[in-house]
Amino acid sequence: MVEFAGWRMPVQYEGVRAEHMAVRNAAGLFDVSHMGEIEIRGKDASRFCQWVTTNDIGKLGNFQAQYTLFCNHSGGVVDDVILYKFPDESYLICVNASNASKDYEWLINANSDYDVEIIDRSPEFAQIAIQGPESAEILSETTGFDLSSIKRFRFGQFSWNGVEIIIARTGYTGEDGFEIFMPWDEAETLWRGLTAKGEHFGIKPCGLGARDTLRIEMGYSLYGHEIDEDINPLEAGLERYVVMENEDFLGKEALVKAIERGLSHKIVGFEMIDRGIPRQGYGIFKNNKLLGNVTSGTLSPCLEKSIGIGYLKNDVDYNERIQVEIRNTMREAETVNLPFYRKDVN
Amino acid sequence: MAQIPDELKYTSDHEWALEEEELLVIGITDYAQDALGEIVYIELPGEGDEITKGDPFGAVESTKAVSDLYAPVSGDVVEVNEALLDSPETINEDPYGEGWMIKVRPYDPDEIEDLMDFEEYTEFVEKETEE
Numbered sequence: 001m002v003e004f005a006g007w008r009m010p011v012q013y014e015g016v017r018a019e020h021m022a023v024r025n026a027a028g029l030f031d032v033s034h035m036g037e038i039e040i041r042g043k044d045a046s047r048f049c050q051w052v053t054t055n056d057i058g059k060l061g062n063f064q065a066q067y068t069l070f071c072n073h074s075g076g077v078v079d080d081v082i083l084y085k086f087p088d089e090s091y092l093i094c095v096n097a098s099n100a101s102k103d104y105e106w107l108i109n110a111n112s113d114y115d116v117e118i119i120d121r122s123p124e125f126a127q128i129a130i131q132g133p134e135s136a137e138i139l140s141e142t143t144g145f146d147l148s149s150i151k152r153f154r155f156g157q158f159s160w161n162g163v164e165i166i167i168a169r170t171g172y173t174g175e176d177g178f179e180i181f182m183p184w185d186e187a188e189t190l191w192r193g194l195t196a197k198g199e200h201f202g203i204k205p206c207g208l209g210a211r212d213t214l215r216i217e218m219g220y221s222l223y224g225h226e227i228d229e230d231i232n233p234l235e236a237g238l239e240r241y242v243v244m245e246n247e248d249f250l251g252k253e254a255l256v257k258a259i260e261r262g263l264s265h266k267i268v269g270f271e272m273i274d275r276g277i278p279r280q281g282y283g284i285f286k287n288n289k290l291l292g293n294v295t296s297g298t299l300s301p302c303l304e305k306s307i308g309i310g311y312l313k314n315d316v317d318y319n320e321r322i323q324v325e326i327r328n329t330m331r332e333a334e335t336v337n338l339p340f341y342r343k344d345v346n
Numbered sequence: 347m348a349q350i351p352d353e354l355k356y357t358s359d360h361e362w363a364l365e366e367e368e369l370l371v372i373g374i375t376d377y378a379q380d381a382l383g384e385i386v387y388i389e390l391p392g393e394g395d396e397i398t399k400g401d402p403f404g405a406v407e408s409t410k411a412v413s414d415l416y417a418p419v420s421g422d423v424v425e426v427n428e429a430l431l432d433s434p435e436t437i438n439e440d441p442y443g444e445g446w447m448i449k450v451r452p453y454d455p456d457e458i459e460d461l462m463d464f465e466e467y468t469e470f471v472e473k474e475t476e477e
Contacts, residue, residue, distance in 0.1 A: 011383075011409075011410055012383065012384075012409065012410075015383075015384045015409070016384060016409035017384060017386070017409070209409045209410070213409075275387075275389065275431075276387075276389070277386075277387050277407050277412075279412060299386045299387060299407075306387075327389070327402075327405060327414075
């Protein structure tokens with residue numbers, strides 16, 4: 001168990017590799033109750049959400065979700081979040097645990113004259129994620145719900161055991177799967193139910209360790225590693241989630257300037273050629289010139305290779321060969337396209 | 347409770363050492379492998395390399411942590427357990443047997459005497475566990 005943003009979290013149950021492979025091949029169960037939930041509701045909820053996030057709310061219908069970002073006035077990332085659109089001008093934003101109280105304050109401060117209520121609902125919700133190709137079957141069997149109409153990045157509200165739960169087809173692993181928001185009292189019942197129904201599919205409970213190796217294989221950003229308030233989403237390779245055509249949003253002005261100036265850093269994925277596992281903070285070099293730093297790295301359980309993500313200076317001429325300094329020696333690596341892991345190929 | 351064989355010598359960094367004629371076999375203890383968790387990677391010196399007492403001679407990485415390996419004595423590396431490079435999990439499975447790491451010819455046999463015996467190490471581990 002480790003301390004994480006004030007929560008006691010398991011790093012692993014059986015072992016990171018076994019848990020990781022269970023998610024890729026069958027299903028894995030994650031207790032992600034630490035995640036924060038903030039509700040925005042009221043007459044101006046859509047306008048307000050459009051103002052505080054970088055993606056386009058206009059694309060969303062009811063019961064649809066999107067990955068999006070909060071940016072500060074300098075264009076730096078305040079948090080990366082998933083925004084869920086409910087009917088009647090109501091949104092639920094799922095935020096990182098370590099940022100939950102910061103985000104809440106930040107949203108309050110961002111509200112100049114919008115007619116909205118901003119409610120921190122984190123204390124009300126437990127959250128369980130079931131991820132992996134067998135997830136839909138296990139979750140349907142456990143709850144009795146037909147989930148076929150809930151496509152990726154959609155969600156539904158269901159009545160289960162006399163309480164309302166939210167089932168969203170979202171996740172952080174690159175696999176099909178669901179994230180389920182529910183009152184705390186029901187979380188244990190659901191966990192036990194999924195474990196029992198999932199047993200013959202090979203479901204495994206998964207800790208923070210597997211959550212990290214799975215998201216690294218997909219090249220997904222983790223707050224505090226690839227993104228923070230000093231990095232803008234364009235540098236972080238998240239331009240797909242920044243819709244510059246949107247009329248106005250917090251941070252837009254700074255991002256427009258950043259584009260005019262040209263980006264000084266760019267995120268890259270790389271695979272090690274020499275032995276060694278890249279870790280956050282290790283230097284990345286080309287011809288002994290420091291180009292940037294590693295933000296995340298691991299031994300990929302699926303690829304059985306050491307992989308890493310890091311930032312490189314854009315104004316340096318480099319080709320695909322780079323070096324990572326590990327324990328005072330330069331190790332050869334080569335840049336590759338993200339994601340590292342592609343389901344149909346690997 | 348971690349296994350601590352009574353015929354071995356120990357360091358405060360949780361390496362063990364076994365005298366095998368004029369050589370010293372070195373690995374990490376059961377307590378160390380358990381604390382590290384699933385070991386996924388190891389770096390060892392090459393045959394003929396020198397190691398220096400108290401300095402890192404290699405590193406192990408688990409899914410939880412990166413940890414240097416510290417030389418219990420100074421000497422020449424005469425044999426390396428290269429099987430560990432492909433199967434580092436052997437260290438978890440059999441830390442005192444198949445999980446041995448290197449064999450060293452010590453420069454100064456007195457350095458072996460400076461290492462902890464099993465009673466001292468048992469006490470040391472108990473203290474560390476309490477903290």
